[in-house]
Amino acid sequence: MKINKVNHIGIAVKDLKESAALFERLLGIKPHVEEAPCQQVTEAVFKIGEGVEIDLLEPMGPESAVAKFLESRGEGLHHIALEVDDIDNELKAMEGKGVRLIDKEGREGVAGKIGFLHPKSVNGVLVELLQPREGGWH
Numbered sequence: 001m002k003i004n005k006v007n008h009i010g011i012a013v014k015d016l017k018e019s020a021a022l023f024e025r026l027l028g029i030k031p032h033v034e035e036a037p038c039q040q041v042t043e044a045v046f047k048i049g050e051g052v053e054i055d056l057l058e059p060m061g062p063e064s065a066v067a068k069f070l071e072s073r074g075e076g077l078h079h080i081a082l083e084v085d086d087i088d089n090e091l092k093a094m095e096g097k098g099v100r101l102i103d104k105e106g107r108e109g110v111a112g113k114i115g116f117l118h119p120k121s122v123n124g125v126l127v128e129l130l131q132p133r134e135g136g137w138h
């Protein structure tokens with residue numbers, strides 16, 4: 001298993017405009033706002049220091065995983081994303097270590113190929129593995 005770095009920390013919020021204004025005030029940096037229909041969320045992305053991001057996630061609709069999270073658990077830490085070079089290999093390696101996978105293979109996300117590990121296998125934390133796309137977001 002080779003983790004290159006923490007790519008981002010995802011925080012579920014009810015009102016992106018309000019929360020983005022709060023984080024802008026707290027961090028002193030402006031976010032990049034992007035729609036991610038593949039994940040059914042709108043994101044405000046704050047790049048910190050060497051490039052780790054704090055991503056605020058607002059659901060696009062009631063079917064979004066983030067909408068369900070907000071309903072059952074309220075606002076707060078939603079997931080941690082770890083950067084890897086080869087997502088399919090790393091998912092397979094995790095499965096071999098007994099981790100329950102949400103995704104058996106990497107699938108296309110806005111910033112690259114992504115795959116999730118189930119929070120019930122990782123001490124209650126939803127973990128995303130991300131193989132970044134060359135050139136970044138699309």
Ligand code: CMX
Pocket residue numbers: 010036039041057065066068069072073077078079102116118119120124125126128
């Ligand atoms: N962090 C920690 N625990 C979580 C969680 C999260 N983000 N989301 C759900 N859970 C917990 C629930 O509270 C519940 O626990 P209890 O049974 O103790 O109440 C349990 O997981 C439910 O598990 P489930 O029935 O298997 O699954 P759900 O239908 O609730 O869906 C999950 C949960 C993680 C499988 C689903 O949200 C998922 O597939 N997520 C991956 C994709 C995603 O989250 N996309 C959002 C945006 C990502 C991005 O922008 O990068």
